[in-house]
Amino acid sequence: MHDPFSSAADPAVSALRRELTAAGVLVAFGLYIVSVARRIPLGVATDPLGPRFFPIALGALIALCGVLLASGLILARGRARPAATGKGSDPDDDTVGTFSVSRLVAAIVLTALYLAAFEPLGYLLATPLYVLSVMLLHRGSAPGTLVLTPLVVTVVLYAVFKYGLLIPVPDGILEPLLRRGG
Amino acid sequence: MGVLDQLLAGFGQALSGYGLLIMAAGVAWGIIGGAIPGISGAVAMALALPYTFSMDAATALVMLAGVWAGANYGGSIPAILMRMPGTPGSAAALLDGYELTRQGHAAKALGISLVCGTIGGLISIIVLIALVLPLGNLVLAFGSPEVCALAVFGLTLIAGLSGTSIVKGLAAGAFGLLLTAVGLDTLTGSLRLTFGRTELLSGIDIISAMVGLFAVSEMFYQLARPARRGEVVAGAASTAFPTLRELRAVWRATMVGTVVGLIVGIMPGAGATASSFVAYNEAKRWSKHPELFGKGSMEGVAAPETANNAVQGGDLVPTLALGIPGSNSAAIMLAALILHGIIPGPFLLTQQSPLVFTLFAGLILVNFLMIPVGVLILRGCLLALRLPPPSLIASILAIIVIGTYAADLFLLNPILALVFGVIGFGMRLTGFPPAATVLGLVLGFLVESELRRSLIISHGSWAIFVTRPIAATLLALTVGFLLYPLVLNLWRLRRPPRPAAAPASGR
Numbered sequence: 001m002h003d004p005f006s007s008a009a010d011p012a013v014s015a016l017r018r019e020l021t022a023a024g025v026l027v028a029f030g031l032y033i034v035s036v037a038r039r040i041p042l043g044v045a046t047d048p049l050g051p052r053f054f055p056i057a058l059g060a061l062i063a064l065c066g067v068l069l070a071s072g073l074i075l076a077r078g079r080a081r082p083a084a085t086g087k088g089s090d091p092d093d094d095t096v097g098t099f100s101v102s103r104l105v106a107a108i109v110l111t112a113l114y115l116a117a118f119e120p121l122g123y124l125l126a127t128p129l130y131v132l133s134v135m136l137l138h139r140g141s142a143p144g145t146l147v148l149t150p151l152v153v154t155v156v157l158y159a160v161f162k163y164g165l166l167i168p169v170p171d172g173i174l175e176p177l178l179r180r181g182g
Numbered sequence: 183m184g185v186l187d188q189l190l191a192g193f194g195q196a197l198s199g200y201g202l203l204i205m206a207a208g209v210a211w212g213i214i215g216g217a218i219p220g221i222s223g224a225v226a227m228a229l230a231l232p233y234t235f236s237m238d239a240a241t242a243l244v245m246l247a248g249v250w251a252g253a254n255y256g257g258s259i260p261a262i263l264m265r266m267p268g269t270p271g272s273a274a275a276l277l278d279g280y281e282l283t284r285q286g287h288a289a290k291a292l293g294i295s296l297v298c299g300t301i302g303g304l305i306s307i308i309v310l311i312a313l314v315l316p317l318g319n320l321v322l323a324f325g326s327p328e329v330c331a332l333a334v335f336g337l338t339l340i341a342g343l344s345g346t347s348i349v350k351g352l353a354a355g356a357f358g359l360l361l362t363a364v365g366l367d368t369l370t371g372s373l374r375l376t377f378g379r380t381e382l383l384s385g386i387d388i389i390s391a392m393v394g395l396f397a398v399s400e401m402f403y404q405l406a407r408p409a410r411r412g413e414v415v416a417g418a419a420s421t422a423f424p425t426l427r428e429l430r431a432v433w434r435a436t437m438v439g440t441v442v443g444l445i446v447g448i449m450p451g452a453g454a455t456a457s458s459f460v461a462y463n464e465a466k467r468w469s470k471h472p473e474l475f476g477k478g479s480m481e482g483v484a485a486p487e488t489a490n491n492a493v494q495g496g497d498l499v500p501t502l503a504l505g506i507p508g509s510n511s512a513a514i515m516l517a518a519l520i521l522h523g524i525i526p527g528p529f530l531l532t533q534q535s536p537l538v539f540t541l542f543a544g545l546i547l548v549n550f551l552m553i554p555v556g557v558l559i560l561r562g563c564l565l566a567l568r569l570p571p572p573s574l575i576a577s578i579l580a581i582i583v584i585g586t587y588a589a590d591l592f593l594l595n596p597i598l599a600l601v602f603g604v605i606g607f608g609m610r611l612t613g614f615p616p617a618a619t620v621l622g623l624v625l626g627f628l629v630e631s632e633l634r635r636s637l638i639i640s641h642g643s644w645a646i647f648v649t650r651p652i653a654a655t656l657l658a659l660t661v662g663f664l665l666y667p668l669v670l671n672l673w674r675l676r677r678p679p680r681p682a683a684a685p686a687s688g689r
Contacts, residue, residue, distance in 0.1 A: 022612040026353055033360065036375060043370040047634055048642035051367040051374055054630045058360040065353035072349070104406035104607070111398075111579065111600050118583070119593060127584075131576040138405055138572035149573040153580050165221070165229060167588045 016073065023070035030063025106137055122172020127154040188535055189311065192543030195536065196244050204237070205548050208245040209555045212252020217260050217268045217563070219393045219585040223253030223454075224510030231518060239522035239537055244544025246518050250511050251548045254454060254491050255299050255556060259563050262291045262483070264578055266397035271454030271490045273392050273620050274462040277343075278475065278482030280396075285478050289422040289564060294480050295487040296556045297424055298432060302440045302488030303549040306495025309444055311542045314503055322504075324449045326639060327646050330632035331656035332449060333625045336456055338663050339463035342475070343618045354614045358622020361386045362630065369634055381594045388455075388623055390586045390595040394602025395609070395616040397582060401575050402607050428480060435465040435481035439488025446489070447496020447508060454493040454509065455624045461489030467663070494545070502526050502538070 037055035044050075114130035128150035135141045135149060161167045171178050196205070208230065215226030230249045234242035257269030262279030275295060282291035337355065344351020364375045365385030376382040424432070439461040446457035465485030466475040475482045498515070500506040505526040507513035519526055524534050569577070586595040606616045640646035648654045 018612055022614070033375070036377075040374050041370075041372045043367070043372055046638055047369055048637045049634050051370050051372040055360060055363045055374060058356045058363070061356045062353055062360070065349050065356065068349045069347075069353070099403065099406040101406075104402055107402045107405040108600070108604060111583075111603075114583065115593065115596055115600060118587070118596070123584070127580055130583075131580055134405065134576035134579060135572040138575060141570060141572045145570055145573055149569075149576065153573075153577050157580060157584050161584055161588055165588065168591065169584070169588075 016077070019073050020070060023066045023073065026066025026069065027063050028066075030059045030061070030066060033059030033062065103137065107134070110134060110137065117172075119170045120172055122174045123169045124154060124158060124174055124178075125172060127157070185311065188539040189543055191536065192539030192541075193547070195240050195540040196544040196547055199241070201241060201244060201544075202547070202551075204241055204245045205248045205544060206551050206555055208248025209252040209548055209551045210559065212249035212254075213256035213259070213552075213556060213559050214252075215249070216253035216256025216258075216272075217559075218588075219260070219266060219268055219389055219397075219582060221585065221588065222257070222269045222389065222510070223250055223271075224514055225589070226253045227511055227514040227518075231514060234518060235521075239524065240540040240544075242518060242522055243515075243537070243541045244548065246515055247541060247544045248548040248551065250494060250515065251303055251491065251545070251552060252555070253511070254303075254494060255296065255487075255552055256559075258295045258299070258487055258490070259292065259560065260397075262295060263288055263563060264397060265400045266578065266582065267389070267392050269454070270388050270392065270624060271458050271493070272486075273396070273455065273617075273624070274458040274486035275483055275490070276396060277462065277617055278477075278479045281476070281478035282480070282483065287478070290424070290428075290480070291483050292560050292564075293422045294424050294428070294432060294483050296553060296560070297429070298436045298439065298484040299487045299491040300549050300552050301436055302443055302490075302492035303494060303552070304546065305440045306444050306447065306492035307542065307545045307549065308495075310495040310498055310545075314499055323652060325650070326632040326635040327650050327653040328656065329449050329628055330636055331647060331653040331660070332446065332460070333456065333628035333632065335656045335660045336460045336463065336625050337621065337629070338660055339459055339621055340618045341664065342463060342466055343615045343621065347613065350612075350614045351618045354609065354616065354618035355622040358619035358624075359626040359629065361391065361619075361623050362626030368631060369638075381592070386623070387586070387589065387592075387595045387598060389589060390598040391602045391623055392620050393582055393586060394599040395606035395619060397578065398599050398603025399606030399610060399616070401579050401582075402603055403610070404571070404575050424480075432481050432484035434468055434470075435461075435485040436488045438465045438468055439485040439490075440492045442485075443489035443492025444496040447493035448499050449496075449508065454490050456628065457489040457493050458486035459621055459624060461485040491549075498545075502530055 034056055037052055037059055040052045040055065042050050042052065110130065110133050114126055117126040117129075131150040131153050132146060135146055141149075158169060162169045195201075211230060212223070212226055215221040215229070216223055221229075227246055227249050230246060234245055237245065253269060254271060257267060257272030258275045258279065260266040260268045261272040261276040263283055265276055265280045267273040267276055279291045279295065282288065340351050340355040341348060344354075360375075362385070364382055366372075366383050367374050373383070429436075439458075442461040442464055443454075443457045446460060447454075462475075462482060462485050465481050466472045469475065469479075469481050471479065471481070493509075494511075497508040497512045500508050501512045501516050501519075503526070505516065507516045516526065522537075524530070524537055530538055566574070566577075582599055583596045586599050587593060589595055608614075609616050609619070636646050637644070646653070647657055
């Protein structure tokens with residue numbers, strides 16, 4: 001089924017737009033960091049650079065990179081169109097190809113919900129629900145695996161961290177029950 | 183008694199009773215602990231420390247040595263298999279290790295990592311035994327300017343990680359450096375970039391950021407890509423040891439990693455992470471096939487892995503000779519030494535030689551034990567890769583959340599992993615190298631704190647970096663390596679063009 005949010009539209013145009021957006025984000029982020037860093041106290045007289053120097057310099061460098069990137073794109077626009085995707089910038093081809101934005105957003109939202117429920121609901125209840133929902137999002141799991149994996153992952157990790165490493169894993173609403181059970 | 187006799191006596195002491203079994207248990211725990219993100223080598227050692235209270239000093243020290251060596255290696259297993267660095271020191275091995283896994287060579291990459299790591303560990307321990315006291319004096323030559331110069335030297339790797347867009351690499355690296363400025367300034371106590379959040383006082387957790395940039399972004403991509411889904415990993419379900427021919431092919435990288443690991447290990451505060459990135463950069467520079475780096479180069483796995491393990495010997499030099507721990511793991515070892523009545527310092531070898539040589543013997547033995555114990559554990563890890571992709575992705579995400587949470591029982595860490603997962607995805611989408619951000623994150627603290635400390639020492643004079651020979655040499659090398667490609671290109675442009683060669687075939 002066609003995904004209306006799919007990133008595969010006109011590759012060259014979307015790549016140019018993406019690069020320009022990235023350049024804009026860099027400039028805005030860099031300038032924001034410079035403005036925030038200027039409010040950091042100066043520090044002590046014996047420290048010639050002080051705590052401000054590094055953040056201000058790096059913020060300025062990031063903004064400069066954004067300007068260079070945008071000007072490079074604008075200058076290159078008249079000569080040739082950029083590559084279809086972000087590919088080509090990284091030697092290990094560490095880029096992403098076509099993907100579904102809706103599925104990406106779903107993965108992020110599911111993880112955020114899991115983290116929100118992690119302490120109040122407790123690890124033992126939140127984890128199987130998260131694992132199950134991620135598996136459903138990926139699709140292609142057999143019904144037996146859908147039941148077994150969330151349970152096994154939850155129990156094994158709980159046992160390893162709680163009893164093996166003696167790390168207090170949040171029990172959430174199950175805490176009274178687990179405390180009574182020892 | 184000569185060094186060899188004392189070492190043989192040390193072997194006898196280390197192997198007495200359940201020594202071998204305890205060392206193997208230490209190595210196994212170290213590998214497992216290192217493989218879990220959030221449980222770094224130091225945490226694994228700290229968790230094992232209480233169990234050593236009931237042991238005699240020799241057994242306790244060799245067990246902790248085993249945990250330390252195991253954790254150095256263990257972090258690389260998830261880095262190579264799942265793009266999820268278990269320890270900061272294993273992040274550099276991920277660059278080529280995961281590429282090899284994607285190409286179906288996971289077992290080979292793990293084999294190279296294990297064997298080269300063992301070689302690096304062994305050489306560094308032998309150097310430690312031979313030169314602990316002379317090298318101890320060398321430690322005093324490494325001050326803030328030298329460590330700062332080394333970190334700047336390490337940052338030149340950004341150029342190598344940037345591919346065709348140096349601007350993107352620079353921006354990504356600067357972002358990583360900036361992240362290290364978040365939190366309480368260690369020199370003045372000023373709050374920086376915390377945006378009023380007390381949770382950010384201690385800064386950005388490096389493991390959460392790394393795991394987010396690499397592993398979470400990769401898992402999100404696996405979930406979001408419609409075609410070729412489930413291509414998380416591939417490979418055989420066993421460790422493939424490198425053949426002699428393959429070992430010959432990576433010997434240069436292994437030696438580079440050993441030397442870098444030893445030197446960086448000796449420098450107080452630099453640590454395994456800096457050493458593995460510097461080794462990766464240097465191995466690429468010295469390689470006959472630098473073009474393969476980042477695309478699944480065995481040398482790209484061998485060099486950082488060797489350095490990561492060779493750090494242990496170097497790290498122990500200031501710890502034993504001067505009582506100055508060079509890393510968190512060395513600090514735990516120092517605590518264990520003191521707890522068992524051993525006072526490190528220049529007189530250590532004369533006053534406590536039996537115990538020290540037992541530790542040396544134990545360090546050699548644990549490096550040998552790494553291979554059988556590592557193979558057993560790897561077999562289980564590789565079997566996990568045969569899980570159906572949905573189960574594997576969901577399990578990895580669940581491990582990341584609990585692992586980063588367990589690091590200091592702070593929900594901020596998994597939240598950071600999620601945030602950096604999104605940032606990492608965005609970076610990959612727009613062609614910014616996440617590895618450059620990680621490099622900045624690893625070296626940023628060293629660059630800033632040592633730079634400021636140097637200038638405090640010199641009362642604001644930048645001449646301190648050129649008047650001290652080691653710092654000046656490192657900075658000259660940095661400038662030389664950065665300018666070399668530029669000079670080479672200019673020289674090529676000035677040369678008259680060669681006449682076009684006749685085509686070799688009719689194609």
